[in-house]
Amino acid sequence: MNSVSAIENKAVLKSIFFDFKQLTKVGLSISVVFTSITGYLLGADIINYTTIILLAVGGYLMVGASNAFNQVIEKDIDAVMQRTKxxxxxxxxxxxxxALTIxxxxxxxxxxILYAxxxxxxxxxxxxxxLYTSVYTPLKAVTPLAVFVGAIPGAIPFMLGWVAATGQFGIEAGFLFMIQFFWQFPHFWAIGWLQFEEYNKAGLHMLPMDKKDNGAIVQMIFYTCVMILVSVAPVLKVSSKLYIFPVTAAVVAVLGGLMLYYAIQLYKSHQNTDARKLMLASVFYITVVPIIYVIDKFLH
Structure with missing residues (x-):
């Protein structure tokens, strides 16, 4: 009897843990923490491991809170969609x-923790x-402009690391913010393309002009180009202490070019397979580019 009870308790705990992971979107939260830490390494003259731990924990809690609030607000919308029901x-x-208490x-x-x-x-x-919970989340059901608002909190992590290292928000932090800000448009519009029917059913506006057409893809291409330009701009020494070598800029441009290639392919085909490739290329980009920036810094 005790062994049966123990198995049941283990199953309950496993279920609670799984639900907690889903509520706070652990995978997304960890990727945000990773980006914040790369921003810190870029800004720090001397690495303080206590600050890194505080940044990791504070960043995780910040994203986890945003996701939990989001799911409380959108529980009825989530029930409609296959992906979230x-x-x-x-x-x-x-x-x-x-969920609200968490x-x-x-x-x-x-x-x-971040104040510390x-x-x-x-x-x-x-x-x-x-911004994520009180502006972006309710706006998704009203206007496609919600993506622009959502891009602001989404762009904070990379920049937050620099601010944690330096205590300053200057042109360097601004460039890190812009890289992640412009990156989000091709990334989220690719997801919006893939999930268009589901979002439409739930009344969410996740593509420009609410249409799965060339106009939406042109905007993906445009913002990908802007993202590439901003990402390589530090090679021109326009961003104060944030500087990258020409070879680094070339590598970053090639990675951005991969996203641009799939965006152009999507323009030609309108196929979900190309939208998925663009989305995956964007995830690869935002994972690898901060690492390349950090490697470049330590080669200076």
């Missing part, structure tokens, strides 16, 4: 009050949570 809230496995605790703890690094980090963390 099995999340903890729409499936009924978790009560909204529990989100609130994460928000307070995240901001306090410096006040600017806490401010940007608070802005990120506010």
């Amino acid at each position: 099995n999340r903890p809230l729409p499936s009924g496995r978790m009560k909204p009050l529990v 989100a609130t605790i994460f928000t307070i703890a995240g901001i306090v 690094i410096n006040p600017k980090c806490a401010l940007f963390g608070a802005i990120s949570i506010f």
